[in-house]
Amino acid sequence: MSDIALLPEVRAFLQQGHDCFINGDYGRATGPAHPVVNPGTGETFAEVREAEQAQTDAAVNAAHHAFHSVWRDMAPLQRGAILNRLADLIDQHGEELAQLETLCSGKTIQLSRAFEVGQSSHFLRYYAGWAGKINGETLTPSLPSMQGERYTAFTLREPVGVVAGIVPWNFSLMIAIWKIASALICGCTVVIKPSEFTPFTLLRLAGLAKEAGLPDGVLNVVCGTGACGQALIEHEKINKVSFTGSMSTGRRVGAQAMQANLTRATLELGGKxxxxxxxxxxxxxxxxxxxxxxxxxxxxxxxxxxxxxxxxxxxxxxxxxxxxxxxxxxxxxxxxxxxxxxxxxxxxxxxxxxxxxxxxxxxxxxxx
Structure with missing residues (x-):
């Protein structure tokens, strides 16, 4: 057999030269250009520019505004409906996403179809199913009574705010969906940074999310290397960091998050x-x-x-x-x-x- 033919939609998207997706629009970053190489041929087929501080600020500010103005207070079932529509669009554009992923990561096209597309839509629907089911608990604590009073304690779960997601190159779409869907269904907004080696699948996802009805600013994408990730982690309006990657980088991410503002951090690191x-x-x-x-x-x-x-x-x-x-x-x-x-x-x-x-x-x- 031979290579499958690339879809016209794939070629057209790559020719548009997107570097970031901020506040509902694609744009160009101003930092250094990084070549995006097809691992199957060793050829550079595109480039993506590093998001500098101006783009990082714009993305975080857009997410911060969207959190306070629309997303935090949206009815949970409405948020779930948007995630379900995005899952439908991933399925409809599955071959396009799979081809973009294979071009960037060298993942076999069959695996891109099964994991990056198939599992991503499954996980979106799973998290959409949690809409309306996120709850706390109540209990009656045994505190000393002064005048016969009794006490009730309860847990109130609230969205933390803007979440920064930093995604590795091995499963760029599926792992990003884990971070994006869980944050969105809880009422948080997101700024996601893909690996500089595999940026285009997530950039395309952002456009599909807007088509699904996600309000502007709720999901933003900035591209770049570790410097871009560090700028996100240290930003004063980032309330949570979710990182997947190596042990060595994870240690630095965790330390930077704590030093920045005691920022919450979830680290999914390499295993043995x-x-x-x-x-x-x-x-x-x-x-x-x-x-x-x-x-x-x-x-x-x-x-x-x-x-x-x-x-x-x-x-x-x-x-x-x-x-x-x-x-x-x-x-x-x-x-x-x-x-x-x-x-x-x-x-x-x-x-x-x-x-x-x-x-x-x-x-x-x-x-x-």
Whole structure:
């Protein structure tokens, strides 16, 4: 097979040269330009400019105004209806979004369709279902009575304000939806920063959100590197930071948020996951489990298994089964629907993985 043809809508969107989406409109940033490279070919097919302080301020101020003027006080079921309409639009524009994602990240087109599109609309509908169901609790505390009075304590849940979401490159749309949908359904507004390697899926999503009826300023997108993220974290009108990424960067994000204004921060960081197989495991299921846990999206998954513990009595057959499966994988262009294993997503990640191979011991023997 060969690469699928890019949709005219994809080509047209890339030619528009958007760098940010602020207060309901696309615009151009003023910072340095970053090339956006197709990992499947190594060719630069677009560029995105860094959001400087002026764009960051405009995005946060728009979100702050929208929070106080329209979104915080909107009826929860209305917010849920907008999220459901956005889920419908994601499904309708699914192939467009999937192609943009594959162009930026090197994710196979089949995986982009299944995860970035399919799961994103599912999660939007899940969070939309929480509209009207977010509640607190009441209780009667046993405080000392002075004149026979009794006390009631209750929890009142209120939106925190403007949420800054910082998204990694491995699942740029799906992970962003986790942050965006959960914040919006609670009445918060959002400024989201995609990775400079994978900016266009989220920029396109912002336009669809407006089409779904999201008021201007409720969802804003700024692009750039860590400097852009830091400007968001330290902004005085940011009330919550949600970050997904590496342990080292997460530590800095958490520290910056605390130093800025004791800003709330949620950090979803890298794992060191293991998978274990006992003596009674079915060999085919074990081999399939290894292939999924280790090689989905070229292993570029935060929940990917990095260590496998196999009962010694089953080791040979499972290792042989995995080896046979690896030999059958078709390595190729991520836009080829028959490809099983595409490229690594960006040059820095490729160089990091290459260093691991260079420093790894030459293991040629199985344990005895």
């Amino acid at each position: 996951n293991a998978a274990g197989f006992l003596a009674d495991i079915d060999t085919q299921k074990a081999v399939a489990g290894v292939m999924e846990a280790a090689y989905l999206h070229q292993g570029q998954v935060c929940a990917a298994a990095e260590r496998f513990y196999v009962h010694r009595s089953r080791l040979d057959e499972i290792v042989d089964g995995v080896a046979a499966q690896l030999k059958q994988l078709k390595i190729g262009s991520p836009l080829d629907e028959s490809t099983d294993f595409g490229p690594l997503s960006n040059r820095p990640h490729f160089e990091k993985v290459s260093q691991y191979f260079a420093s790894a011991p030459d293991v040629t023997r199985r344990p005895t």
